[in-house]
Amino acid sequence: MGHGNAEKCRRSRPQQNVCVFCKPDQNSIRYGSIMRALFAILGLLFLLIATRADELPVIKDSEAAQYIGKNVEVRGLVVSVTISPLGTACISFGREYPDQTFAGFIAVGSKMETDQRIATLQGKIIGITGIIELHQGKPEIKVTSADQIKGLDSQLVQ
Numbered sequence: 581m582g583h584g585n586a587e588k589c590r591r592s593r594p595q596q597n598v599c600v601f602c603k604p605d606q607n608s609i610r611y612g613s614i615m616r617a618l619f620a621i622l623g624l625l626f627l628l629i630a631t632r633a634d635e636l637p638v639i640k641d642s643e644a645a646q647y648i649g650k651n652v653e654v655r656g657l658v659v660s661v662t663i664s665p666l667g668t669a670c671i672s673f674g675r676e677y678p679d680q681t682f683a684g685f686i687a688v689g690s691k692m693e694t695d696q697r698i699a700t701l702q703g704k705i706i707g708i709t710g711i712i713e714l715h716q717g718k719p720e721i722k723v724t725s726a727d728q729i730k731g732l733d734s735q736l737v738q
Protein backbone atom coordinates (compact mmCIF):
# COMPACT_ATOMS: atom_id res chain seq x y z
CA MET A 581 0.00 0.00 0.00
CA GLY A 582 2.78 2.48 0.84
CA HIS A 583 4.55 1.39 -2.32
CA GLY A 584 1.47 2.25 -4.39
CA ASN A 585 1.33 5.78 -2.98
CA ALA A 586 4.99 6.41 -3.83
CA GLU A 587 4.33 5.28 -7.41
CA LYS A 588 1.37 7.64 -7.63
CA CYS A 589 3.54 10.51 -6.30
CA ARG A 590 6.32 9.89 -8.88
CA ARG A 591 3.81 9.94 -11.71
CA SER A 592 2.26 13.22 -10.62
CA ARG A 593 5.53 15.10 -10.06
CA PRO A 594 6.64 15.32 -13.71
CA GLN A 595 3.31 16.92 -14.57
CA GLN A 596 3.66 19.25 -11.64
CA ASN A 597 7.26 20.20 -12.63
CA VAL A 598 6.21 20.91 -16.22
CA CYS A 599 3.54 23.29 -15.01
CA VAL A 600 5.94 25.05 -12.65
CA PHE A 601 8.56 25.55 -15.39
CA CYS A 602 5.99 26.80 -17.92
CA LYS A 603 5.03 29.69 -15.69
CA PRO A 604 7.74 32.39 -15.87
CA ASP A 605 8.83 33.97 -12.64
CA GLN A 606 8.93 37.75 -12.10
CA ASN A 607 12.74 37.97 -12.51
CA SER A 608 12.71 36.45 -15.99
CA ILE A 609 9.84 38.73 -17.03
CA ARG A 610 11.77 41.78 -15.79
CA TYR A 611 14.99 40.60 -17.48
CA GLY A 612 13.18 40.08 -20.80
CA SER A 613 11.63 43.55 -20.63
CA ILE A 614 14.98 45.15 -19.88
CA MET A 615 16.68 43.29 -22.75
CA ARG A 616 13.95 44.31 -25.22
CA ALA A 617 14.27 47.94 -24.14
CA LEU A 618 18.07 47.77 -24.39
CA PHE A 619 17.93 46.33 -27.92
CA ALA A 620 15.39 48.97 -28.96
CA ILE A 621 17.65 51.76 -27.66
CA LEU A 622 20.71 50.26 -29.37
CA GLY A 623 18.76 49.96 -32.63
CA LEU A 624 17.71 53.62 -32.48
CA LEU A 625 21.27 54.72 -31.72
CA PHE A 626 22.53 52.72 -34.70
CA LEU A 627 20.00 54.41 -36.98
CA LEU A 628 20.93 57.83 -35.63
CA ILE A 629 24.63 57.18 -36.20
CA ALA A 630 23.97 55.87 -39.72
CA THR A 631 21.93 58.98 -40.51
CA ARG A 632 24.58 61.34 -39.13
CA ALA A 633 27.29 59.55 -41.13
CA ASP A 634 25.68 60.75 -44.35
CA GLU A 635 25.79 64.40 -43.28
CA LEU A 636 29.10 66.02 -44.19
CA PRO A 637 30.45 69.00 -42.29
CA VAL A 638 29.91 72.19 -44.30
CA ILE A 639 32.87 74.58 -44.22
CA LYS A 640 33.73 77.89 -45.87
CA ASP A 641 36.18 77.93 -48.78
CA SER A 642 38.54 80.05 -46.64
CA GLU A 643 38.69 77.20 -44.06
CA ALA A 644 39.47 74.41 -46.55
CA ALA A 645 43.22 74.34 -45.81
CA GLN A 646 42.40 73.28 -42.22
CA TYR A 647 40.55 70.15 -43.45
CA ILE A 648 43.15 68.41 -45.63
CA GLY A 649 42.31 64.69 -45.89
CA LYS A 650 38.76 65.18 -44.59
CA ASN A 651 35.49 64.42 -46.42
CA VAL A 652 33.51 67.69 -46.30
CA GLU A 653 31.33 70.07 -48.26
CA VAL A 654 33.20 73.28 -49.08
CA ARG A 655 30.80 76.14 -49.72
CA GLY A 656 31.50 79.56 -51.16
CA LEU A 657 31.32 82.00 -54.06
CA VAL A 658 32.75 80.82 -57.38
CA VAL A 659 35.02 83.64 -58.53
CA SER A 660 36.02 82.04 -61.82
CA VAL A 661 35.96 78.88 -63.87
CA THR A 662 39.06 78.37 -66.00
CA ILE A 663 39.72 75.65 -68.52
CA SER A 664 43.33 74.97 -69.44
CA PRO A 665 44.51 74.31 -73.01
CA LEU A 666 44.82 70.65 -71.97
CA GLY A 667 41.14 70.57 -70.96
CA THR A 668 41.34 70.50 -67.17
CA ALA A 669 38.90 72.78 -65.40
CA CYS A 670 39.40 74.72 -62.19
CA ILE A 671 36.43 76.09 -60.23
CA SER A 672 38.08 78.82 -58.15
CA PHE A 673 36.69 80.12 -54.85
CA GLY A 674 37.77 83.26 -52.98
CA ARG A 675 40.17 84.66 -55.59
CA GLU A 676 41.13 84.10 -59.23
CA TYR A 677 43.36 81.17 -60.16
CA PRO A 678 46.20 80.69 -59.13
CA ASP A 679 45.51 82.60 -55.89
CA GLN A 680 42.23 80.83 -55.03
CA THR A 681 41.40 79.90 -51.44
CA PHE A 682 39.92 76.60 -52.65
CA ALA A 683 39.30 74.88 -55.99
CA GLY A 684 37.18 72.17 -57.51
CA PHE A 685 39.38 70.32 -60.01
CA ILE A 686 37.99 68.49 -63.04
CA ALA A 687 40.49 66.27 -64.84
CA VAL A 688 40.68 65.63 -68.57
CA GLY A 689 38.81 62.45 -69.45
CA SER A 690 36.39 62.59 -66.52
CA LYS A 691 32.62 62.50 -67.07
CA MET A 692 32.46 66.11 -65.92
CA GLU A 693 34.90 67.41 -68.54
CA THR A 694 32.20 67.86 -71.18
CA ASP A 695 29.49 69.18 -68.85
CA GLN A 696 28.66 72.65 -70.21
CA ARG A 697 27.06 73.74 -66.95
CA ILE A 698 30.47 74.03 -65.25
CA ALA A 699 31.07 77.30 -67.13
CA THR A 700 27.82 78.73 -65.70
CA LEU A 701 28.97 78.43 -62.07
CA GLN A 702 30.89 81.71 -62.00
CA GLY A 703 29.22 84.18 -59.62
CA LYS A 704 27.16 81.50 -57.86
CA ILE A 705 27.39 80.23 -54.30
CA ILE A 706 27.83 76.48 -54.45
CA GLY A 707 29.16 73.59 -52.41
CA ILE A 708 31.61 70.94 -53.55
CA THR A 709 31.76 67.66 -51.63
CA GLY A 710 34.67 65.26 -51.36
CA ILE A 711 38.03 64.73 -49.72
CA ILE A 712 40.24 67.83 -49.64
CA GLU A 713 43.73 67.35 -51.02
CA LEU A 714 46.63 69.77 -51.39
CA HIS A 715 47.77 70.58 -54.92
CA GLN A 716 50.68 73.01 -55.31
CA GLY A 717 49.99 74.23 -51.77
CA LYS A 718 46.30 74.93 -52.42
CA PRO A 719 43.31 72.92 -51.10
CA GLU A 720 41.17 71.26 -53.75
CA ILE A 721 38.62 68.53 -54.29
CA LYS A 722 38.65 66.40 -57.42
CA VAL A 723 35.19 66.55 -58.97
CA THR A 724 34.34 63.32 -60.81
CA SER A 725 30.57 63.40 -60.56
CA ALA A 726 27.86 66.05 -60.92
CA ASP A 727 26.33 65.17 -57.54
CA GLN A 728 29.49 66.51 -55.86
CA ILE A 729 28.40 70.05 -56.84
CA LYS A 730 25.53 71.43 -54.75
CA GLY A 731 23.73 74.78 -54.87
CA LEU A 732 22.69 76.63 -51.71
CA ASP A 733 19.05 76.71 -52.82
CA SER A 734 18.94 72.91 -52.63
CA GLN A 735 19.23 72.67 -56.39
CA LEU A 736 21.73 70.14 -57.63
CA VAL A 737 23.92 71.14 -60.53
CA GLN A 738 24.12 68.09 -62.76
